[in-house]
Each structure stands twice: as C-alpha cells, then as structure tokens.
Amino acid sequence: MFESNKDSQDKKKKLVIGWFSFTCCEDSTILFTELLNDHYDEWTKVMEFRHIHALKTDNKLEDLDVAFIEGAVSSPTQEKEVIEIRQNSKYVVAIGSCACNGLPSASRNEFADEDLNEKIQWYFDNFDYSKKVRKLDDVIKVDDNVDGCPMNVDTFFSVVKKYLDLFEIT
C-alpha cells in the first residue's frame, strides 16, 4: 500500500519544541503567537509544539529538542521548574531581555533598603519570591539568546533555522 503525502509527513522527524514563560510581561509569547498567523502551516510541518500553555492544554514536558524560555527567574518554584525544563530538553534558548539579561523584570534587585516600604515588603512576606531576580543563565545552562524587548524577530528566525538544520529537518 502506498503512503499518502500526509502519512509520510506525519512520520517525518520534527523539531520538538516547548515554549515557557516566567517572570515577565509575556510580550514575546504574544509576538510568537502573532508570527503563527503567517508561519503556522510552514512550522507545523517541521515542528511539534509539545509544550505551549499559550496554545493548548495538553502539554508534555518530555524529550524536547529545544525549549524556548521567556522571562526572569524570581522564585524558588520557578528555579525548580526551569531546572526541570533543562533536564528534559536537549537545547535551551533564552527569549527576550528578561531571560537574557534579567531586566526589566529584575528591576527590584536595584531597590535600596529605604525603597522597601511596607507595601513592597508585604509582597515579599506573602509570596514565594527569591531575594534576587535572576536571568536564565544564572540558574541553568543556556545554549542561545534571542535578546530584545520583546525578542528580536530576525534573531528568532535564525535560531529556529539553526536548530532545524542541526536536527537535519527540512
């Protein structure tokens, strides 16, 4: 029996990706979903979106080829989560300035003691925040950065191409 084009396309190796957001405004996630308006058909032929909360509810954090991580790390819970992502991904790409450099999400690291008024202290006392907000590579190994606030789209395209080439996916 002959395979249809669709069957052989379904069996072809795809780049298995995850997209994650931590402490940030999620603008790069919005930008990514906007890019799907133009690239959905092309990308779903070569990529499997295995873990993307912004797009679907059935997500699996296992055996990812590339994890794209947006945002800074601001709590012990987030630290555990990014370590778990790293353990389940061959490569990790930091997305946007907050993940690459910490700022602007890490602005609170600059607060002087006198800035820590009662209201701000209340947040520290009532939520699971770390003392300092950290950029992604302060917590886990990062293989590539897509800097920008939000992410630079041309750099994002080149990074996607780099990993498609690396996994020999056409």
Ligand code: SF4
């Ligand atoms: S880098 Fe800019 S756009 Fe991206 S999450 Fe941080 S503040 Fe938002």
